[in-house]
Amino acid sequence: MNDQRFLDAYFDRIGFKxxxxxxxxLLNNITLAHVRSIPFENLDILLGKSINISLDSVFEKLIIQKRGGYCFEQNGLLLHVLQKLGFEVTPISARxxxxxxxxxxxxxxxxxxxVEHSGKSWFTDVGVGGVSLTSAIEFIQDTEQKTNHETRRIVYEGNRYFHQVLFPNGWSDVCEFTLEEMPEIDRELxxxxxSDHPKSHFKDRLIVARAGEDGKRFTLVNREFSERDKNGIANKFLIKSPKDLIKILKEKFNLTFPLDTEFRTPGLQWDQ
Structure with a gap:
Protein backbone atom coordinates (compact mmCIF):
# COMPACT_ATOMS: atom_id res chain seq x y z
CA MET A 1 0.00 0.00 0.00
CA ASN A 2 1.40 3.40 -0.95
CA ASP A 3 1.76 6.16 1.62
CA GLN A 4 -1.29 8.18 0.56
CA ARG A 5 -3.61 5.17 0.55
CA PHE A 6 -2.30 4.31 4.02
CA LEU A 7 -2.94 7.84 5.26
CA ASP A 8 -6.36 7.98 3.60
CA ALA A 9 -7.38 4.75 5.35
CA TYR A 10 -6.11 6.05 8.69
CA PHE A 11 -7.86 9.40 8.38
CA ASP A 12 -11.08 7.66 7.37
CA ARG A 13 -10.79 5.46 10.48
CA ILE A 14 -10.45 8.46 12.81
CA GLY A 15 -12.92 10.63 10.92
CA PHE A 16 -10.46 13.43 10.10
CA LYS A 17 -10.87 15.46 6.89
CA LEU A 26 -2.68 19.00 12.76
CA LEU A 27 -0.83 17.14 15.53
CA ASN A 28 -3.49 18.17 18.05
CA ASN A 29 -6.38 17.33 15.73
CA ILE A 30 -4.99 13.89 14.94
CA THR A 31 -4.34 13.14 18.61
CA LEU A 32 -7.91 14.04 19.58
CA ALA A 33 -9.56 12.24 16.67
CA HIS A 34 -7.46 9.12 17.27
CA VAL A 35 -8.37 8.63 20.93
CA ARG A 36 -12.04 9.33 20.22
CA SER A 37 -12.16 6.74 17.44
CA ILE A 38 -9.66 3.97 18.28
CA PRO A 39 -10.17 2.60 21.80
CA PHE A 40 -7.42 1.46 24.10
CA GLU A 41 -7.96 -2.24 24.85
CA ASN A 42 -6.17 -5.46 25.82
CA LEU A 43 -8.92 -7.88 24.74
CA ASP A 44 -6.85 -10.09 22.42
CA ILE A 45 -4.59 -10.99 25.35
CA LEU A 46 -7.65 -12.23 27.26
CA LEU A 47 -8.67 -14.27 24.21
CA GLY A 48 -5.32 -16.07 24.28
CA LYS A 49 -3.87 -14.26 21.28
CA SER A 50 -0.36 -12.85 20.99
CA ILE A 51 0.04 -9.20 20.02
CA ASN A 52 1.92 -8.59 16.77
CA ILE A 53 3.16 -5.00 16.56
CA SER A 54 4.42 -5.09 12.98
CA LEU A 55 2.92 -2.25 10.95
CA ASP A 56 0.99 -4.60 8.68
CA SER A 57 -0.60 -6.39 11.65
CA VAL A 58 -1.44 -3.16 13.47
CA PHE A 59 -2.96 -1.69 10.32
CA GLU A 60 -5.09 -4.80 9.78
CA LYS A 61 -6.31 -4.85 13.39
CA LEU A 62 -6.86 -1.16 14.17
CA ILE A 63 -7.83 0.13 10.73
CA ILE A 64 -9.37 -2.74 8.76
CA GLN A 65 -10.93 -4.72 11.63
CA LYS A 66 -11.77 -1.48 13.51
CA ARG A 67 -10.38 -2.81 16.77
CA GLY A 68 -8.33 -1.04 19.39
CA GLY A 69 -5.05 -1.89 21.07
CA TYR A 70 -2.49 -0.80 23.64
CA CYS A 71 0.53 1.50 23.50
CA PHE A 72 2.80 -0.45 21.16
CA GLU A 73 -0.03 -0.77 18.66
CA GLN A 74 -1.56 2.68 19.12
CA ASN A 75 1.59 4.79 19.27
CA GLY A 76 3.31 2.51 16.75
CA LEU A 77 0.57 3.31 14.26
CA LEU A 78 0.66 7.03 15.06
CA LEU A 79 4.46 7.05 14.77
CA HIS A 80 4.21 5.81 11.19
CA VAL A 81 1.39 8.24 10.34
CA LEU A 82 3.26 11.28 11.66
CA GLN A 83 6.46 10.29 9.88
CA LYS A 84 4.62 9.89 6.57
CA LEU A 85 3.09 13.33 7.08
CA GLY A 86 6.57 14.83 7.42
CA PHE A 87 6.88 15.27 11.18
CA GLU A 88 10.16 14.55 12.98
CA VAL A 89 9.15 11.89 15.54
CA THR A 90 11.01 9.81 18.13
CA PRO A 91 9.50 6.93 20.15
CA ILE A 92 10.36 7.45 23.84
CA SER A 93 10.64 4.68 26.45
CA ALA A 94 8.64 5.07 29.66
CA ARG A 95 7.27 3.38 32.76
CA VAL A 115 7.53 15.39 18.02
CA GLU A 116 9.77 18.28 16.95
CA HIS A 117 7.97 21.25 15.43
CA SER A 118 8.92 24.91 15.00
CA GLY A 119 11.95 24.59 17.25
CA LYS A 120 10.01 23.05 20.14
CA SER A 121 9.48 19.51 21.44
CA TRP A 122 5.97 18.17 21.91
CA PHE A 123 4.73 14.92 23.43
CA THR A 124 1.74 12.93 22.28
CA ASP A 125 0.50 9.63 23.69
CA VAL A 126 -2.60 7.88 22.37
CA GLY A 127 -1.85 4.64 24.19
CA VAL A 128 -2.12 5.12 27.94
CA GLY A 129 -5.70 4.06 28.55
CA GLY A 130 -8.11 6.37 30.34
CA VAL A 131 -5.59 9.22 30.41
CA SER A 132 -4.37 9.12 26.81
CA LEU A 133 -3.57 12.63 25.63
CA THR A 134 -6.21 14.42 23.57
CA SER A 135 -3.79 17.12 22.44
CA ALA A 136 -0.03 17.36 22.45
CA ILE A 137 1.82 18.88 25.42
CA GLU A 138 5.01 20.88 25.16
CA PHE A 139 8.20 19.57 26.72
CA ILE A 140 8.52 22.27 29.37
CA GLN A 141 8.80 21.74 33.11
CA ASP A 142 6.54 22.80 35.97
CA THR A 143 3.98 24.45 33.71
CA GLU A 144 0.28 23.58 33.69
CA GLN A 145 -0.94 22.79 30.19
CA LYS A 146 -4.56 22.58 29.17
CA THR A 147 -5.61 19.82 26.79
CA ASN A 148 -8.97 18.94 25.28
CA HIS A 149 -9.57 16.94 28.46
CA GLU A 150 -7.46 17.14 31.63
CA THR A 151 -4.74 19.60 32.62
CA ARG A 152 -1.21 18.18 32.42
CA ARG A 153 2.31 19.07 33.46
CA ILE A 154 5.85 17.68 33.34
CA VAL A 155 8.05 17.69 36.43
CA TYR A 156 11.65 16.60 36.98
CA GLU A 157 12.49 14.77 40.20
CA GLY A 158 15.26 12.34 41.10
CA ASN A 159 16.83 12.36 37.63
CA ARG A 160 13.50 11.40 36.07
CA TYR A 161 10.75 13.25 34.26
CA PHE A 162 7.15 12.64 35.26
CA HIS A 163 4.14 13.31 33.05
CA GLN A 164 1.30 14.15 35.43
CA VAL A 165 -2.45 14.61 35.11
CA LEU A 166 -4.61 16.84 37.33
CA PHE A 167 -7.55 14.98 38.88
CA PRO A 168 -10.09 16.52 41.32
CA ASN A 169 -8.00 15.20 44.24
CA GLY A 170 -4.70 16.55 42.91
CA TRP A 171 -1.81 15.66 40.60
CA SER A 172 -1.21 12.03 39.68
CA ASP A 173 1.73 10.47 37.83
CA VAL A 174 0.92 9.08 34.39
CA CYS A 175 4.38 7.84 33.46
CA GLU A 176 8.08 8.45 34.10
CA PHE A 177 10.80 8.74 31.48
CA THR A 178 14.39 9.83 30.86
CA LEU A 179 14.05 10.86 27.18
CA GLU A 180 15.72 7.59 26.13
CA GLU A 181 14.61 6.51 22.68
CA MET A 182 12.79 3.17 22.39
CA PRO A 183 13.91 1.53 19.13
CA GLU A 184 11.93 -1.20 17.43
CA ILE A 185 13.82 -4.09 19.06
CA ASP A 186 13.12 -2.70 22.55
CA ARG A 187 9.45 -2.27 21.68
CA GLU A 188 9.35 -5.87 20.48
CA LEU A 189 10.82 -7.12 23.75
CA SER A 195 1.27 -9.52 26.13
CA ASP A 196 2.75 -12.90 27.12
CA HIS A 197 4.53 -12.77 30.47
CA PRO A 198 2.38 -14.33 33.22
CA LYS A 199 3.09 -11.39 35.56
CA SER A 200 1.94 -8.75 33.08
CA HIS A 201 -0.93 -6.72 34.56
CA PHE A 202 -2.72 -7.05 31.21
CA LYS A 203 -3.15 -10.75 31.97
CA ASP A 204 -5.22 -10.31 35.11
CA ARG A 205 -7.72 -7.61 34.14
CA LEU A 206 -9.83 -6.36 31.26
CA ILE A 207 -9.16 -2.74 30.27
CA VAL A 208 -10.92 -0.67 27.62
CA ALA A 209 -10.92 3.14 27.33
CA ARG A 210 -11.95 5.85 24.90
CA ALA A 211 -12.13 9.64 24.98
CA GLY A 212 -15.49 11.22 24.25
CA GLU A 213 -16.73 14.67 23.37
CA ASP A 214 -16.97 17.60 25.82
CA GLY A 215 -14.16 16.26 27.98
CA LYS A 216 -15.79 12.90 28.68
CA ARG A 217 -13.90 9.65 29.27
CA PHE A 218 -15.31 6.13 28.97
CA THR A 219 -13.43 3.42 30.86
CA LEU A 220 -14.09 -0.26 31.47
CA VAL A 221 -12.01 -2.16 34.03
CA ASN A 222 -13.18 -5.74 34.44
CA ARG A 223 -16.91 -5.40 35.23
CA GLU A 224 -16.87 -1.72 36.23
CA PHE A 225 -17.88 0.81 33.60
CA SER A 226 -17.10 4.48 34.26
CA GLU A 227 -18.18 7.62 32.42
CA ARG A 228 -16.13 10.59 33.62
CA ASP A 229 -17.14 14.16 32.80
CA LYS A 230 -14.90 17.14 32.02
CA ASN A 231 -14.70 17.98 35.74
CA GLY A 232 -13.38 14.54 36.60
CA ILE A 233 -16.63 13.38 38.21
CA ALA A 234 -17.31 9.73 37.37
CA ASN A 235 -20.61 7.88 37.06
CA LYS A 236 -19.94 4.17 37.60
CA PHE A 237 -21.94 0.97 37.46
CA LEU A 238 -21.25 -2.75 37.58
CA ILE A 239 -21.88 -4.90 34.50
CA LYS A 240 -24.08 -7.85 35.46
CA SER A 241 -23.49 -10.48 32.77
CA PRO A 242 -21.19 -11.50 29.90
CA LYS A 243 -23.89 -10.47 27.40
CA ASP A 244 -24.12 -7.03 29.00
CA LEU A 245 -20.34 -6.75 28.65
CA ILE A 246 -20.54 -7.45 24.91
CA LYS A 247 -23.31 -4.83 24.67
CA ILE A 248 -21.22 -2.17 26.48
CA LEU A 249 -18.22 -2.89 24.26
CA LYS A 250 -20.37 -2.20 21.20
CA GLU A 251 -22.36 0.78 22.49
CA LYS A 252 -19.57 2.72 24.23
CA PHE A 253 -16.43 1.61 22.40
CA ASN A 254 -17.72 0.44 18.99
CA LEU A 255 -16.07 -2.96 19.47
CA THR A 256 -18.04 -5.89 18.10
CA PHE A 257 -17.73 -9.44 19.45
CA PRO A 258 -19.99 -12.52 19.25
CA LEU A 259 -22.32 -12.88 22.23
CA ASP A 260 -20.60 -16.08 23.32
CA THR A 261 -17.13 -14.49 23.49
CA GLU A 262 -15.33 -15.42 26.71
CA PHE A 263 -12.62 -13.10 28.02
CA ARG A 264 -10.48 -15.12 30.39
CA THR A 265 -8.91 -13.20 33.27
CA PRO A 266 -8.95 -13.49 37.08
CA GLY A 267 -10.33 -9.95 37.32
CA LEU A 268 -13.51 -10.81 35.47
CA GLN A 269 -15.70 -12.90 37.76
CA TRP A 270 -19.42 -13.38 37.16
CA ASP A 271 -22.09 -14.20 39.71
CA GLN A 272 -23.19 -17.79 39.38
Missing amino acids: GPQIPSLE VRLDRPREFTPPRTHVFLR ANWYT
Missing part, protein backbone atom coordinates in the same frame (compact mmCIF):
# COMPACT_ATOMS: atom_id res chain seq x y z
CA GLY A 18 -8.67 18.52 7.41
CA PRO A 19 -5.43 19.67 5.76
CA GLN A 20 -2.47 17.28 6.02
CA ILE A 21 0.31 19.88 6.19
CA PRO A 22 2.53 19.34 9.29
CA SER A 23 1.59 21.82 12.01
CA LEU A 24 0.84 21.86 15.72
CA GLU A 25 -2.84 22.17 14.86
CA VAL A 96 3.53 3.70 33.44
CA ARG A 97 2.91 4.97 36.98
CA LEU A 98 -0.87 5.29 37.23
CA ASP A 99 -2.01 4.13 40.69
CA ARG A 100 1.54 3.13 41.59
CA PRO A 101 3.58 4.62 44.47
CA ARG A 102 6.93 6.21 43.70
CA GLU A 103 8.82 3.57 45.70
CA PHE A 104 7.58 0.87 43.30
CA THR A 105 9.49 0.41 40.04
CA PRO A 106 7.23 -0.75 37.20
CA PRO A 107 8.69 -2.35 34.06
CA ARG A 108 9.69 -0.10 31.17
CA THR A 109 6.84 -1.27 28.98
CA HIS A 110 5.41 1.96 27.61
CA VAL A 111 6.18 4.05 24.56
CA PHE A 112 5.02 7.56 23.69
CA LEU A 113 6.06 10.00 20.96
CA ARG A 114 8.26 13.08 20.94
CA ALA A 190 8.57 -4.96 25.92
CA ASN A 191 5.53 -6.01 23.88
CA TRP A 192 6.41 -9.66 24.48
CA TYR A 193 6.47 -9.05 28.23
CA THR A 194 3.26 -7.04 28.19
